[in-house]
Amino acid sequence: GAGVSQTPSNKVTEKGKYVELRCDPISGHTALYWYRQSLGQGPEFLIYFQGTGAADDSGLPNDRFFAVRPEGSVSTLKIQRTERGDSAVYLCASSENPGQGNLAEAFFGQGTRLTVV
Amino acid sequence: AQSVTQLDSQVPVFEEAPVELRCNYSSSVSVYLFWYVQYPNQGLQLLLKYLSGSTLVKGINGFEAEFNKSQTSFHLRKPSVHISDTAEYFCAVSRRTAGNKLTFGGGTRVLVKP
Numbered sequence: 001g002a003g004v005s006q007t008p009s010n011k012v013t014e015k016g017k018y019v020e021l022r023c024d025p026i027s028g029h030t031a032l033y034w035y036r037q038s039l040g041q042g043p044e045f046l047i048y049f050q051g052t053g054a055a056d057d058s059g060l061p062n063d064r065f066f067a068v069r070p071e072g073s074v075s076t077l078k079i080q081r082t083e084r085g086d087s088a089v090y091l092c093a094s095s096e097n098p099g100q101g102n103l104a105e106a107f108f109g110q111g112t113r114l115t116v117v
Numbered sequence: 118a119q120s121v122t123q124l125d126s127q128v129p130v131f132e133e134a135p136v137e138l139r140c141n142y143s144s145s146v147s148v149y150l151f152w153y154v155q156y157p158n159q160g161l162q163l164l165l166k167y168l169s170g171s172t173l174v175k176g177i178n179g180f181e182a183e184f185n186k187s188q189t190s191f192h193l194r195k196p197s198v199h200i201s202d203t204a205e206y207f208c209a210v211s212r213r214t215a216g217n218k219l220t221f222g223g224g225t226r227v228l229v230k231p
Binding site for chain 2 (some may be wrong): 042043045078104105107110
């Protein structure tokens with residue numbers, strides 16, 4: 001595809017339910033990032049994948065949050081027992097392999113707006 | 118850890134006037150610096166980035182930013198804005214060893230008035 005695709009664009013769920021958010025990165029991009037943007041704030045880092053493995057998951061707020069990227073392409077962010085405080089826009093970004101001493105541009109998707117009621 | 122402060126949450130500006138968006142950061146290690154723009158109902162788009170070299174960085178759509186290490190600032194400027202520049206602008210940093218693991222500021226909403 002032309003860019004990073006995130007589905008669904010909007011998700012409304014009841015408190016306590018389980019949700020999955022999907023990210024399709026740009027073809028060939030080995031690095032994939034998840035961010036969360038709460039209302040009126042800048043995005044906050046959640047997790048970074050290099051290939052299939054989570055290279056850095058230090059931003060995941062608690063063990064209700066989990067993400068996978070089993071084939072090194074599509075990634076799914078999973079949230080268990082959702083809480084109202086999880087309501088936010090979840091952003092996905094992808095880039096080519098950052099490399100040592102170099103930096104490839106990260107391209108962002110339009111995000112999934114999650115509302116927990 | 119790094120932190121980013123965008124000093125203005127909103128900046129109203131008239132069309133064809135100049136605009137400056139202020140960004141200060143804090144980090145104990147060397148960082149890369151970025152400005153992203155978010156147009157209504159769209160994803161974040163990279164405006165420009167500072168990796169090394171010349172401290173004056175030119176980006177897309179006529180924007181430029183200057184890295185000032187002593188003042189730990191990376192202010193964004195445009196000499197003449199258009200209505201289409203109405204958007205939210207985010208300053209971000211990353212550790213040089215952390216690639217695109219970005220720490221963002223809270224954003225500055227620019228409203229260009231005719």
